[in-house]
Each structure stands twice: as structure tokens, then as C-alpha cells.
Amino acid sequence: MTENVHTGSIPDERPPSNTVGPIAWLRNNLFNSWYNALLTILIFYGLARAIPPLLDWLIFHANAIGTTPQECRANGGACWTFVSEKLRFILFGTFPYEQQWRPLVTIAIIIALVLVSCDRRFWKPWLGLAWVLGIAAVAILMWGGVFGLSYVENTLWGGLPLTLMLSVIGLSVAFPASILLALGRRSQLPAIRVVSVTYIELIRGVPLISLLFMASVMFPLFLPTGVNIDKLLRAQIAFIMFAAAYMAEAIRGGLQAIPKGQYEAADALGLNYWQAMRKIILPQALAISIPPLVNTFISFFKDTSLVIIIGLYDLLGTAKAALSDPAWRGFYREAYLFIGVIYWVFCFSMSKYSQKLERDLRRGHRR
Amino acid sequence: MSMAEAVSTKRTFPAGGEVIRCQDVHKWYGEFHVLRNINLSVQKGERIVICGPSGSGKSTLIRCLNRLEEHQKGNIVVDGIELTGNLKNIELVRREVGMVFQHFNLFPHLTVLENCTLAPIWVRKKPKAEAEELAMKYLNRVRIAEQAHKYPGQLSGGQQQRVAIARSLCMNPKVMLFDEPTSALDPEMVKEVLDVMIGLAEDGMTMLCVTHEMGFAKSVADRVIFMDRGEIVEQNTPNEFFNSPQSDRTKLFLSQILNH
Numbered sequence: 001m002t003e004n005v006h007t008g009s010i011p012d013e014r015p016p017s018n019t020v021g022p023i024a025w026l027r028n029n030l031f032n033s034w035y036n037a038l039l040t041i042l043i044f045y046g047l048a049r050a051i052p053p054l055l056d057w058l059i060f061h062a063n064a065i066g067t068t069p070q071e072c073r074a075n076g077g078a079c080w081t082f083v084s085e086k087l088r089f090i091l092f093g094t095f096p097y098e099q100q101w102r103p104l105v106t107i108a109i110i111i112a113l114v115l116v117s118c119d120r121r122f123w124k125p126w127l128g129l130a131w132v133l134g135i136a137a138v139a140i141l142m143w144g145g146v147f148g149l150s151y152v153e154n155t156l157w158g159g160l161p162l163t164l165m166l167s168v169i170g171l172s173v174a175f176p177a178s179i180l181l182a183l184g185r186r187s188q189l190p191a192i193r194v195v196s197v198t199y200i201e202l203i204r205g206v207p208l209i210s211l212l213f214m215a216s217v218m219f220p221l222f223l224p225t226g227v228n229i230d231k232l233l234r235a236q237i238a239f240i241m242f243a244a245a246y247m248a249e250a251i252r253g254g255l256q257a258i259p260k261g262q263y264e265a266a267d268a269l270g271l272n273y274w275q276a277m278r279k280i281i282l283p284q285a286l287a288i289s290i291p292p293l294v295n296t297f298i299s300f301f302k303d304t305s306l307v308i309i310i311g312l313y314d315l316l317g318t319a320k321a322a323l324s325d326p327a328w329r330g331f332y333r334e335a336y337l338f339i340g341v342i343y344w345v346f347c348f349s350m351s352k353y354s355q356k357l358e359r360d361l362r363r364g365h366r367r
Numbered sequence: 368m369s370m371a372e373a374v375s376t377k378r379t380f381p382a383g384g385e386v387i388r389c390q391d392v393h394k395w396y397g398e399f400h401v402l403r404n405i406n407l408s409v410q411k412g413e414r415i416v417i418c419g420p421s422g423s424g425k426s427t428l429i430r431c432l433n434r435l436e437e438h439q440k441g442n443i444v445v446d447g448i449e450l451t452g453n454l455k456n457i458e459l460v461r462r463e464v465g466m467v468f469q470h471f472n473l474f475p476h477l478t479v480l481e482n483c484t485l486a487p488i489w490v491r492k493k494p495k496a497e498a499e500e501l502a503m504k505y506l507n508r509v510r511i512a513e514q515a516h517k518y519p520g521q522l523s524g525g526q527q528q529r530v531a532i533a534r535s536l537c538m539n540p541k542v543m544l545f546d547e548p549t550s551a552l553d554p555e556m557v558k559e560v561l562d563v564m565i566g567l568a569e570d571g572m573t574m575l576c577v578t579h580e581m582g583f584a585k586s587v588a589d590r591v592i593f594m595d596r597g598e599i600v601e602q603n604t605p606n607e608f609f610n611s612p613q614s615d616r617t618k619l620f621l622s623q624i625l626n627h
Binding site for chain 2: 261264
């Protein structure tokens with residue numbers, strides 16, 4: 001045996017051909033053991049059975065826009081006329097038909113605000129002002145009654161603007177509240193701690209649906225006669241209360257992951273409590289909390305559909321209402337698929353953005 | 368600079384003016400009596416090394432000096448301010464007392480430069496440009512200025528500890544506390560940190576160092592304090608301390624750490 005000492009350098013060699021390339025990939029990922037091979041075959045078989053009929057229904061046998069419901073029923077394919085016919089009702093609910101540009105602009109404003117807020121370069125004080133102005137513009141557009149806009153009662157609001165308003169306004173109020181609750185839960189002051197813990201545990205202990213019921217049915221019973229707080233506002237508050245409790249726990253998880261040394265270093269430099277939290281602890285804790293926080297964001301975006309039980313028509317509510325039109329009864333697959341895609345686009349964007357944010361914030365940090 | 372040069376600059380008597388005074392300080396962790404009857408006076412410009420076996424209370428003692436730990440009996444006066452429950456006073460003391468930790472405790476989400484400018488900007492209310500200038504001055508001094516825009520996670524342990532020292536210096540502290548600053552370092556990095564500390568000592572910084580680096584104690588310290596089981600057993604000049612220790616406990620400790 002020769003000793004493993006080389007006088008010159010060893011030239012680069014290509015890896016053995018059975019470890020790279022598409023064949024190797026297939027073998028490593030799909031057929032690396034007999035049960036994985038079996039699973040792969042079963043899954044491909046299932047896909048082969050499911051996809052052609054699905055495509056057939058969705059595209060090849062689908063009824064072009066413009067066909068009547070009768071023709072759709074006879075043909076059997078997807079009836080996209082239903083979606084095009086009911087599009088404005090599903091998106092904007094019972095908002096006066098000729099005024100529906102107003103909810104459309106509302107949607108645009110909210111999405112624009114969210115998109116701008118996604119870019120870390122814009123995380124400046126003016127962004128808060130932009131939000132205040134944006135929300136004010138949304139309120140003016142939706143309610144009207146000024147600038148020549150006709151007044152529209154909020155019982156007529158519905159569809160996507162309602163879903164977006166409930167979730168975006170709800171989450172943007174709940175988020176700062178949840179930070180305070182999470183800090184409160186870890187506070188050294190017993191009174192603050194007890195209040196925070198009680199609040200979080202109380203709210204987390206009841207289903208969202210019961211909180212919404214309470215907000216819509218029980219709460220008015222405690223008000224003096226004649227005083228009436230808007231139903232939409234009550235639902236919004238119920239959402240905020242619920243989301244804040246859940247997010248507080250996600251943030252607490254992040255706070256607990258920060259080593260004690262970080263608090264001590266901040267203290268030793270003479271930073272006061274709020275400076276230490278704002279500059280040292282929260283930036284790190286929130287970065288850690290992104291996955292559970294986004295989880296909460298996504299589930300609350302979808303949970304806004306629960307307001308249907310207290311008679312508010314969000315996106316899911318208007319889709320259901322559209323189905324109750326006798327002329328267009330039975331096209332529930334098209335209706336649910338359509339709003340499903342809308343929900344999915346929003347939720348998937350949130351998920352993708354959070355992954356990007358996680359990557360950005362992690363860059364250069366200590367492992 | 369070498370340790371020999373450091374010896375030559377050593378003062379034979381304190382420069383005067385009391386910066387820290389502890390009188391009859393006691394502390395308990397639950398039932399455990401960690402600090403017993405600590406009496407200590409530190410003069411401006413004094414370099415003090417605190418040593419002793421693990422669990423003897425030496426870290427706890429210096430952590431009481433900036434109130435990272437609370438003492439339960441006796442009084443501690445730092446820079447003329449008594450440490451009590453008063454939060455404002457505690458913050459005032461912490462501004463004047465820098466601390467360097469065993470595990471550096473740099474802020475991982477901030478760059479080296481931001482680590483250094485944070486406290487001057489927020490606590491001393493310095494303008495950003497001025498704080499950055501100051502930070503670069505001290506980063507230069509610990510010979511790490513070229514890493515100013517990196518994150519702590521990209522630096523070695525020795526580099527991180529030097530940044531931690533610079534971060535403390537940026538507050539222009541009157542006293543520096545070192546809590547085993549080289550204990551978490553790989554052996555080849557100990558010297559670069561000790562060199563920075565020796566430089567500080569030569570410039571007349573008032574320093575209290577908890578350390579096991581006896582070479583540093585011999586060459587730099589004005590006074591060595593030996594603690595065991597929560598009390599100060601012996602304190603003396605390094606020469607006397609190492610050559611003619613008085614108590615049996617000191618002799619035992621020295622024989623354990625000096626004769627491997």
C-alpha cells in the first residue's frame with residue numbers, strides 16, 4: 001500500500017456518472033426504495049386518472065362566456081358565464097351597481113398600501129401617515145356622503161372590499177396590540193402581567209365564532225336602548241381582539257428565544273426598557289416569529305369568511321348569495337373555485353413574501 | 368505592546384478619587400448566600416483583577432456594580448450615585464460603567480458599526496455622524512475598523528470581543544467591568560483581546576477584571592482581589608499576592624491554577 005502523500009496537486013475530476021443528471025435524480029428522489037417506487041407509481045396513476053377529466057371540465061368542454069345556463073347544464077362542462085355574469089356581485093356585493101367603481105378603487109388602495117409596506121426600504125415614518133390617509137380615503141369611498149359621492153350604508157357593503165378591510169385593518173391594529181400583550185405577559189410588573197395573561201387565555205379559550213356571536217347578539221343587550229354600535233364595527237373589534245391574543249403568543253415565542261445576554265448587554269449600555277425592546281429585543285424576536293405570525297395572518301384572512309354567520313357578506317358570502325339566484329342555481333363548483341382562487345392568490349403571496357422577508361432578515365446574522 | 372512594557376507604566380499608587388465604594392454588601396440567591404460582607408473601594412485609574420474558584424461570587428460582585436444583579440444588604444456607590452431600586456439612577460450609573468461579557472453579547476441583527484453607535488445615539492443623544500466618527504475611532508483602536516460593516520456572526524470570537532470592548536468605550540465610560548472576557552475564546556485569540564485590555568490599562572482606564580489570566584494580573588493589575596465562597600479573602604499588589612499569599616485558601620487556589 002502506498003502512503004497517501006501527493007507531491008503535486010490532484011486535478012479536478014467529474015463525479016461518477018450515476019450520481020448526477022436526470023437519471024440519477026429520478027433514482028434518488030422517486031425510486032430510491034421499493035416502497036417509494038410503489039408510491040411514485042400509485043401517485044402517477046392517480047394523476048393520470050384525475051387530470052384529464054379535470055382539464056376536460058375546466059377547459060376543453062367548458063362553456064364559453066355568453067352561453068345560457070340551460071346550455072351549460074346540457075353541455076356539462078364548466079360554466080364560466082356564471083362567473084362573468086355574477087362577477088360584480090361576487091366582488092362588490094350589494095353595493096349600488098353604478099357606484100361599484102368605488103369598492104374597486106378601495107381594493108386598489110388597500111392592495112397598494114400592502115404592497116408598499118412589503119418593501120423594507122419604505123419602512124419610514126411616512127408609511128404610517130400613508131396608511132392613515134389610505135384608510136381615510138377608503139372610508140370616504142365606501143361610505144360617501146361627501147365630495148358629491150352618494151351615501152352608501154355599510155349594510156350594503158360586501159365581497160372582496162369587505163374581506164380585505166376586515167383582514168387588513170384588523171391585522172394592522174391587532175399586530176401592535178399583540179406586541180404590547182406579549183411584552184405585558186413577560187413584564188416584571190405583576191399587575192400588567194396578570195392583565196395580559198388573563199386577556200390572552202380568555203380570548204384564546206373561546207372559538208372565534210362564539211366571539212362573533214357575542215359581538216353581534218349579546219353585546220347590544222348590554223348597551224342602553226337607543227345606543228347602537230355598528231354591526232360591522234363590532235365584528236371588526238371581535239376580530240382584532242381575537243387576532244391580538246393569538247399573535248401575542250406567536251411573539252412571546254420569539255421573545256423567549258432571545259438569549260438573556262442580549263437583555264443584559266442592552267441594560268449595561270444604559271438603554272431604558274423601551275429603547276432596549278425597540279432596538280434590540282423586538283427586531284430579533286419578530287424576525288424569529290415570522291413563520292407563526294404569517295400562519296396567523298393567513299388563517300385570519302380566511303377566517304373573515306365567518307362573518308357570514310352574523311349576516312355580513314364577505315367574499316364567501318356574496319358567492320353563496322350569487323348561487324341562490326334561481327336562474328343560476330347549481331353552479332357551485334364554478335363559484336367556489338373562483339373565490340378559492342382569489343383566496344389562494346392572497347394567501348400564497350403572503351406566504352411567499354414572508355419567506356423572502358425571513359431570508360432578508362437572516363442575511364449576515366449569527367446562526 | 369508587550370506585557371513587559373505594561374509593567375513599566377504601572378502606577379505604584381492610585382491616582383486618587385473614589386469611583387466605587389461597596390460597604391458591607393450581601394447578596395442571596397434564594398437561601399444561598401453568594402456575597403458576604405463585601406467592602407471594596409476603587410480609586411480612579413485603578414486596575415483591579417478579581418480571581419477565585421468558580422462559584423466564589425466574583426462575577427456576581429461585578430454584576431452588582433452596574434445593577435445587573437441586585438444586592439440585598441449594604442450599599443454600593445458608583446460615581447457618587449448609590450445603587451437602589453431607583454431606575455433613573457441605575458440608568459445614570461450604567462452610562463458611566465462599561466461592561467464586557469464572557470459571551471460578547473453583541474447584537475447579531477446590527478452591524479459592527481451599528482452595535483457601537485446604538486447607545487451613544489439613543490442614550491447619549493449624539494447625532495448619528497458624530498456617533499459614527501466616535502465608533503470608528505474606537506474600532507480603530509481595537510484594530511477592527513475594516514470590519515465595521517460586517518455583522519457579528521461573520522467575525523471570529525476574538526474579533527467579536529474586541530468589538531464588544533469598542534462598543535463599551537463608545538459610551539466614554541469612567542469604569543470598565545470585564546467578566547471573564549477571554550474565557551469563551553479559542554486559545555489563539557486570547558492574546559488579541561488581552562492586548563486591547565493592556566492598552567486600555569496603559570491609558571489610565573479604571574478597570575475591574577474577573578479573569579483567570581494570571582499573566583495579565585501580574586503585569587497589569589494594581590491590586591489583585593481573591594474571592595472564595597462569597598467573601599473577599601485577600602487583596603494585595605500582584606507581587607505580594609503571587610509571591611507571599613497570606614491565607615491558606617489563596618495558597619491552595621494559586622497552587623491549583625499555577626501548577627498544571
